[in-house]
Amino acid sequence: MNPAHDKKNLVKLGIDMSDVDFIIALAGNPNTGKSTVFNSLTGLRQHTGNWPGKTVGRTEGAFSYIGHKYKIVDLPGTYSLLSTSADEEIARDFILFGRPDVTVIVADATRIERNLNLTLQVLEITDRAVLCLNLIDEARRHNINVDHIKLSEILGIPVVPTAARQKEGIPELLETIHKVATGEIKCNPYRVNTDFRSVAPAVEKLENKIKSLFPDLPNTRWIALRLLEGDQKIIDAVRSGDIGKLISEEIEG
Numbered sequence: 001m002n003p004a005h006d007k008k009n010l011v012k013l014g015i016d017m018s019d020v021d022f023i024i025a026l027a028g029n030p031n032t033g034k035s036t037v038f039n040s041l042t043g044l045r046q047h048t049g050n051w052p053g054k055t056v057g058r059t060e061g062a063f064s065y066i067g068h069k070y071k072i073v074d075l076p077g078t079y080s081l082l083s084t085s086a087d088e089e090i091a092r093d094f095i096l097f098g099r100p101d102v103t104v105i106v107a108d109a110t111r112i113e114r115n116l117n118l119t120l121q122v123l124e125i126t127d128r129a130v131l132c133l134n135l136i137d138e139a140r141r142h143n144i145n146v147d148h149i150k151l152s153e154i155l156g157i158p159v160v161p162t163a164a165r166q167k168e169g170i171p172e173l174l175e176t177i178h179k180v181a182t183g184e185i186k187c188n189p190y191r192v193n194t195d196f197r198s199v200a201p202a203v204e205k206l207e208n209k210i211k212s213l214f215p216d217l218p219n220t221r222w223i224a225l226r227l228l229e230g231d232q233k234i235i236d237a238v239r240s241g242d243i244g245k246l247i248s249e250e251i252e253g
């Protein structure tokens, strides 16, 4: 057992980490069934539904599986990790700084193309992820057939088809989460190629600078790429030092 999460940062983000072996995040576009998956894994009854079921902020729950204690965090629905809204920031900060042991991306099987945008963004940050291909019953009804095996090969992470409302596929999802958390399944995530010769030196230079300013910041490469893209929120956070706050407070305290 070798947890990959950043306990210090998770505590800073407000997560109670006592009695936890592994931490799981549930991310995904709005209305893909994240809270329904959360409920079926934890036995809790988070409110679900189109409206007013929308999840705001985070919700935590827990479950045990084969002797391990899991904490699972239901994140607000978001189309992107390139934050423009408070909800998107909550999801991004949790994945970026908390570094969950497994990030489960809940996707709508009837809108797979649109959902892959967030999936690829999550795979830029972490290499421990599972794609939960939810609403597979709806896809079937519309004669949409997603080749989940092929998709898994391309993405380099496990893909589990589910119909969470009917609890279909949930045991398989649980088993897969467990295998990724414990390292039994090793992911090899698809990464959009950013190693172009023309930008590589710039990325490296920026990354080194960020590392020297904020030595404990994880995912400095991701931050460097956002700076080069001109992501204003990240630029502001680096300029003001806010991006390192989470960590520097810990060092000072």
Ligand SMILES: Nc1nc2c(ncn2[C@@H]2O[C@H](COP(=O)(O)OP(=O)(O)OP(=O)(O)O)[C@@H](O)[C@H]2O)c(=O)[nH]1
Binding pocket: 028, 029, 030, 031, 032, 033, 034, 035, 036, 037, 047, 048, 049, 050, 053, 054, 055, 056, 076, 077, 078, 134, 135, 136, 137, 138, 162, 163, 164, 165, 166
């Ligand atoms: N047919 C079908 N409906 C589902 C499935 N999973 C969830 N739903 C329904 O889809 C709606 C949205 O589900 P939620 O679990 O609230 O979705 P969410 O992703 O948490 O939504 P946000 O928090 O707003 O992002 C609810 O009416 C669920 O009952 C599924 O597998 N099949």
Ligand SMILES: [Mg+2]
Binding pocket: 034, 035, 036, 053, 054, 055, 074, 077
């Ligand atoms: Mg929800």
